[in-house]
Amino acid sequence: MSAPATDSTAYSPRQNDVLDSALRLLVEGGEKALTTAGLARAANCSKESLYKWFGDRDGLLSAVIEFQARKVRVPAEAEGLLNAAELRQRLEEFARELLAVLASDASLALNRLAIGQASGEGARLGRLLQERGRRGIGRRIEALLEAARDAGLLAFDEAGEAYATLYGLIVTDQHLRWLLGEKPDAASFGPRAEKAVAAFLRLHGI
Amino acid sequence: MSAPATDSTAYSPRQNDVLDSALRLLVEGGEKALTTAGLARAANCSKESLYKWFGDRDGLLSAVIEFQARKVRVPAEAEGLLNAAELRQRLEEFARELLAVLASDASLALNRLAIGQASGEGARLGRLLQERGRRGIGRRIEALLEAARDAGLLAFDEAGEAYATLYGLIVTDQHLRWLLGEKPDAASFGPRAEKAVAAFLRLHGI
């Protein structure tokens, strides 16, 4: 859909390679590992090029976040559900995906980066991450919830609030624990997703 | 022999003053603002004393976390509830307190610090924060939940799981949003607490 001609974020293949190296450094060693000299060495480019392309270190960090957000872009859901079993299945799938995304190395690294920057600074990266990442997912699932309500399968006042409840039931404090260094256990995603959706349906199902 | 032993309460009043200054610096400017020279200036002490007391910068960071955890220590609940209305009130109070703690400057600063350190390092500070902070609150509220179950007011299989559900309903993704820089709105804590507890009771209440 969106032509790659969106000039604001038009990065050449070479620049995308560099951003890929930057993300890898970030995942492996955190913000401290993402130095201009280190990135230049890892990506076989010159520091001068980095400053030419991204302005300064902050621009580089923002570019990495946008780079990753662009990769995660999920295609819109096919809009053809309707019975209760299908809704449950959709929600469980969403829950598993959400847990997998939040537990991924890249997501954790970028969230850690943005959270580290949020102190003292104006939370630029935090807003960026919020806007590019969670917001998209939220809009998508809220649309699903509203469709289900129109079909008489769910009851709630406000989609945003219902989504917040669903999110809380799925994620609880796992995300924070992962951010603090706990290792994710992918095998637990499935059961957790099922339980969370069951609780959600008990709260908002018809 | 390196660090003066993480022996907890072995800090003098002078050292506690210094840790207080350190926490203030951390709250105001994040990890970058907590430099040895800056702390020495802010606390009117010498850098040499800092290294003598805390070993190195990491020891200082750990000491700040323990220092704050010791201050937050909440007294055990009075164990004399029983009817459903009181349980609801207790849970709502807990929810409001939890939101207030998570939204506090000190908590956010320390969580940001530990999360920043969690990349690349072995998540020492993360485990420390988890152990000293959340764990204590969790044990306390789980005891309340089990007491309520014994009194026939709640139904659940495992207290840890029920607590996770309650936590998720209360906090949703607010904690992360705050960590990313969003400003907390204290006026929303009350309504949110009531709704979360209402949902929890609909799930687990008799």
Add this chain to the structure above:
DNA sequence: GCGCAAACGTACCGTACGGTACGGTACTTG
């Protein structure tokens, strides 16, 4: 083949930080 722009590699600069060393000072202890 030629010229030109882009980008590479490296050397360099200023700064700021973690950590150490040292002289001076106040306060205790015999």
Add this chain to the structure above:
DNA sequence: CAAGTACCGTACCGTACGGTACGTTTGCGC
């Protein structure tokens, strides 16, 4: 009062980073 201890303030060292400058190389249009 003398010896000792704990601490302050400051100066210092090595290192590492962000950012800049420059000479060299690569690739593409003509």
